[in-house]
Amino acid sequence: MIIFKNIDYLDENFNWIKNVDITINDKAIQKISSNSDTALDPENAQIIDGKNKVVLPGFYNMHTHVPMTLLRGYGEGLNLQDWLNQKIFPFEALLDADDTYWGTLLGLSEFLASGTVSFSDMYMRMPGIVKAIAETGIKANLCNPCTGFDPKIKYSETESYQDEIFLLDYVKSNPETKIIADAGVHAEYTSSPEYVSQLLEFALEHDLIIQLHLSETAFEHEECKQRHQGRTPTEYFADLGVFQQKCILAHGVYVEEKDLQIIKSHDAVLVHNPASNLKLGSGFASVGKWLDFGVTTCLGTDGAASNNDLDILQEMRLAALVQKGLKKDPKLLSPTQLLQMLTFNGASAQGRTNSGIIKEGFAADLVILDLDTPNMQPIYDLATNIVYSANQSNVYLTMVDGQILYRDGEYTTIDLEKVIFEVNRIKSEKLALLD
Amino acid sequence: MIIFKNIDYLDENFNWIKNVDITINDKAIQKISSNSDTALDPENAQIIDGKNKVVLPGFYNMHTHVPMTLLRGYGEGLNLQDWLNQKIFPFEALLDADDTYWGTLLGLSEFLASGTVSFSDMYMRMPGIVKAIAETGIKANLCNPCTGFDPKIKYSETESYQDEIFLLDYVKSNPETKIIADAGVHAEYTSSPEYVSQLLEFALEHDLIIQLHLSETAFEHEECKQRHQGRTPTEYFADLGVFQQKCILAHGVYVEEKDLQIIKSHDAVLVHNPASNLKLGSGFASVGKWLDFGVTTCLGTDGAASNNDLDILQEMRLAALVQKGLKKDPKLLSPTQLLQMLTFNGASAQGRTNSGIIKEGFAADLVILDLDTPNMQPIYDLATNIVYSANQSNVYLTMVDGQILYRDGEYTTIDLEKVIFEVNRIKSEKLALLD
Numbered sequence: 007m008i009i010f011k012n013i014d015y016l017d018e019n020f021n022w023i024k025n026v027d028i029t030i031n032d033k034a035i036q037k038i039s040s041n042s043d044t045a046l047d048p049e050n051a052q053i054i055d056g057k058n059k060v061v062l063p064g065f066y067n068m069h070t071h072v073p074m075t076l077l078r079g080y081g082e083g084l085n086l087q088d089w090l091n092q093k094i095f096p097f098e099a100l101l102d103a104d105d106t107y108w109g110t111l112l113g114l115s116e117f118l119a120s121g122t123v124s125f126s127d128m129y130m131r132m133p134g135i136v137k138a139i140a141e142t143g144i145k146a147n148l149c150n151p152c153t154g155f156d157p158k159i160k161y162s163e164t165e166s167y168q169d170e171i172f173l174l175d176y177v178k179s180n181p182e183t184k185i186i187a188d189a190g191v192h193a194e195y196t197s198s199p200e201y202v203s204q205l206l207e208f209a210l211e212h213d214l215i216i217q218l219h220l221s222e223t224a225f226e227h228e229e230c231k232q233r234h235q236g237r238t239p240t241e242y243f244a245d246l247g248v249f250q251q252k253c254i255l256a257h258g259v260y261v262e263e264k265d266l267q268i269i270k271s272h273d274a275v276l277v278h279n280p281a282s283n284l285k286l287g288s289g290f291a292s293v294g295k296w297l298d299f300g301v302t303t304c305l306g307t308d309g310a311a312s313n314n315d316l317d318i319l320q321e322m323r324l325a326a327l328v329q330k331g332l333k334k335d336p337k338l339l340s341p342t343q344l345l346q347m348l349t350f351n352g353a354s355a356q357g358r359t360n361s362g363i364i365k366e367g368f369a370a371d372l373v374i375l376d377l378d379t380p381n382m383q384p385i386y387d388l389a390t391n392i393v394y395s396a397n398q399s400n401v402y403l404t405m406v407d408g409q410i411l412y413r414d415g416e417y418t419t420i421d422l423e424k425v426i427f428e429v430n431r432i433k434s435e436k437l438a439l440l441d
Numbered sequence: 442m443i444i445f446k447n448i449d450y451l452d453e454n455f456n457w458i459k460n461v462d463i464t465i466n467d468k469a470i471q472k473i474s475s476n477s478d479t480a481l482d483p484e485n486a487q488i489i490d491g492k493n494k495v496v497l498p499g500f501y502n503m504h505t506h507v508p509m510t511l512l513r514g515y516g517e518g519l520n521l522q523d524w525l526n527q528k529i530f531p532f533e534a535l536l537d538a539d540d541t542y543w544g545t546l547l548g549l550s551e552f553l554a555s556g557t558v559s560f561s562d563m564y565m566r567m568p569g570i571v572k573a574i575a576e577t578g579i580k581a582n583l584c585n586p587c588t589g590f591d592p593k594i595k596y597s598e599t600e601s602y603q604d605e606i607f608l609l610d611y612v613k614s615n616p617e618t619k620i621i622a623d624a625g626v627h628a629e630y631t632s633s634p635e636y637v638s639q640l641l642e643f644a645l646e647h648d649l650i651i652q653l654h655l656s657e658t659a660f661e662h663e664e665c666k667q668r669h670q671g672r673t674p675t676e677y678f679a680d681l682g683v684f685q686q687k688c689i690l691a692h693g694v695y696v697e698e699k700d701l702q703i704i705k706s707h708d709a710v711l712v713h714n715p716a717s718n719l720k721l722g723s724g725f726a727s728v729g730k731w732l733d734f735g736v737t738t739c740l741g742t743d744g745a746a747s748n749n750d751l752d753i754l755q756e757m758r759l760a761a762l763v764q765k766g767l768k769k770d771p772k773l774l775s776p777t778q779l780l781q782m783l784t785f786n787g788a789s790a791q792g793r794t795n796s797g798i799i800k801e802g803f804a805a806d807l808v809i810l811d812l813d814t815p816n817m818q819p820i821y822d823l824a825t826n827i828v829y830s831a832n833q834s835n836v837y838l839t840m841v842d843g844q845i846l847y848r849d850g851e852y853t854t855i856d857l858e859k860v861i862f863e864v865n866r867i868k869s870e871k872l873a874l875l876d
Contacts (some may be wrong), residue, residue, distance in 0.1 A: 284766030331719030380550035
């Protein structure tokens with residue numbers, strides 16, 4: 007049992023509630039009480055002083071490629087095609103499951119230091135990813151997104167399928183796991199309709215959420231329309247029946263109004279990745295319009311290779327600023343809307359309906375921020391300060407299912423020094439092979 | 442004497458030089474030597490272990506209103522005019538020099554925690570500002586920007602003039618001060634030509650750099666053209682002779698090509714403030730075009746009331762991302778260009794030609810970043826990681842003129858706890874008066 011004594015928190019409407027005791031028991035938020043109530047203060051509890059601190063729901067990073075943390079900043083200053091073809095793809099071809107294990111651990115270290123409790127990820131060499139996540143204790147929805155433009159390729163004969171089978175077996179044989187198996191289609195432009203249909207059949211059979219890249223660049227969006235009789239990627243996937251399953255759609259920079267209608271009607275989720283969209287020169291997503299259509303919106307960092315960090319707090323601030331500038335509307339995207347994208351919307355989209363809110367009975371997936379730092383003072387409206395003024399240095403503690411995974415710069419389940427050593431070993435080995 | 446042992450640094454071309462000893466003596470970088478050279482290692486030196494750390498030139502925040510840190514997040518969710526008229530102006534009218542003293546100290550705390558060694562500031566109630574800066578030991582170029590739309594107002598009868606006289610007297614009677622007195626014109630739309638001419642006369646007499654707001658919003662830019670026979674704010678100030686003095690021009694969101702020609706030909710400096718421009722819905726400055734015209738470009742946070750932080754590292758990353766997205770060009774603004782804006786360009790624009798570079802003989806105005814954190818690993822190109830991946834939690838030490846002002850979360854010249862207490866006292870008092 008852990009008790010946060012005399013701490014503030016943000017309630018389900020992101021109101022600032024001051025000075026309570028929050029009792030964590032097993033995996034859940036057991037009790038939130040005014041601090042005069044000392045009944046829930048048994049001798050064996052670990053007491054954490056909450057002075058000048060606030061508890062928020064932990065953050066959900068809803069589109070990532072976490073092992074790509076190995077490639078942070080690699081090939082900077084190239085255009086997108088050269089960057090992919092000359093740098094990223096040749097490097098990725100060299101990765102094995104040991105490499106994705108260490109790359110994942112590096113990414114998870116950054117997640118925890120910036121308050122992320124769960125993420126939705128697309129990547130390959132799944133055993134390494136799963137091992138790192140299981141050891142760390144963070145939550146994740148994983149998939150290996152299928153790619154295969156040749157209609158003769160059979161999904162069941164691919165590495166992607168092997169990874170998915172591994173994932174399903176792992177989840178089945180580890181009922182306590184925090185990992186959820188999703189399915190994934192990389193994108194319209196990297197798979198044939200036949201291939202997508204086989205993946206869909208697989209997702210239907212196992213009732214899996216489907217993660218996709220969608221309308222990330224103008225080129226991709228227009229090329230799809232040329233290839234498929236004027237149909238957008240959203241229409242293409244809708245016609246194939248993909249939206250029968252819950253879909254998590256990354257990027258959406260070029261989705262049209264007709265796409266938003268389809269997305270809304272199927273209760274699919276759009277994930278906004280502003281840093282990656284800007285850094286790669288893809289453009290500005292119209293998030294205000296997504297909200298006008300009532301589409302559930304989340305935030306993601308994308309991989310560290312195109313961001314170049316995994317700090318979802320920065321992503322929220324970037325989204326807030328850029329959307330206001332884009333529409334010349336300082337009132338667009340309220341702090342409350344943004345915090346909901348960061349927390350509850352992500353939990354809900356991942357199917358984790360008992361997470362994303364600080365409330366009795368919910369999972370203890372939370373982050374604690376320090377408030378007694380120059381950048382967080384004074385406070386007129388706490389939600390505003392969290393959106394625009396907080397940064398990674400304010401993250402004091404990150405907890406998943408009641409377990410402290412990060413506190414005051416220290417990890418409880420990750421040996422950061424060893425991770426950095428191994429990541430640099432991998433970097434050196436791969437660069438030597440690529441030279 | 443302080444020696445950073447076995448430390449990395451970025452040289453004047455932002456190349457990553459590994460494993461040297463850097464000796465700081467009095468106010469300067471006395472010696473940079475390979476670490477086999479132990480001659481400069483006297484017994485009385487303070488030795489700081491540089492393992493996994495890098496020294497950069499300290500950061501220059503080139504457009505601020507630092508006492509406005511008192512108003513961080515105040516009046517969120519209003520449009521610009523309501524925000525100013527209903528919230529900011531009434532609050533500011535209540536401030537005295539004691540308030541600007543504490544507000545400045547809060548802002549300086551945030552500057553130091555994010556690596557800023559010098560800033561260019563426009564604000565009022567100057568004695569409080571100067572006292573805070575003098576006690577802290579940071580560098581600053583200060584002005585009280587004149588405002589007065591009524592042509593009958595005489596500059597010499599204003600509070601702005603009183604502040605400037607105070608500033609000039611202070612600088613004259615404190616030859617060791619790190620403060621430089623600038624002059625300031627708030628903007629075209631808040632002053633008459635007569636008033637600007639009187640300010641210019643004053644600036645010429647005392648040979649002062651002039652700080653101005655320029656073409657921040659489309660409304661301001663177009664209104665000026667209507668008021669002044671089609672002339673832009675830049676043309677208006679040029680015709681008044683303002684560019685005879687070195688000018689630091691903040692915002693420039695709507696400067697036209699003819700403006701950029703004028704600015705370049707007079708060797709004036711443009712300061713990019715992306716967070717404030719976006720947050721207030723002003724728009725996107727075309728920084729790529731500024732560089733095409735060869736205009737010296739710097740970065741600024743603007744005040745914390747419209748940002749809402751003073752972290753110039755975040756500002757650099759935001760500038761880098763937004764410009765790439767705006768022009769759909771992932772190659773626009775290289776890490777080297779951005780680091781130059783953040784360091785040497787600022788020092789040069791402030792007239793501090795012995796600062797902004799890590800080189801023997803230069804002033805010891807520097808920041809040390811930790812590299813052994815998840816977000817900074819691995820490193821393929823260090824400049825890239827600093828621009829895109831570093832955050833405030835990486836700032837280990839900030840030094841001005843050889844004096845450590847911030848190290849590992851602790852201040853040597855600021856009592857942060859007292860500052861936060863006083864800032865909250867001021868906040869409560871003013872809110873009570875405003876209710």
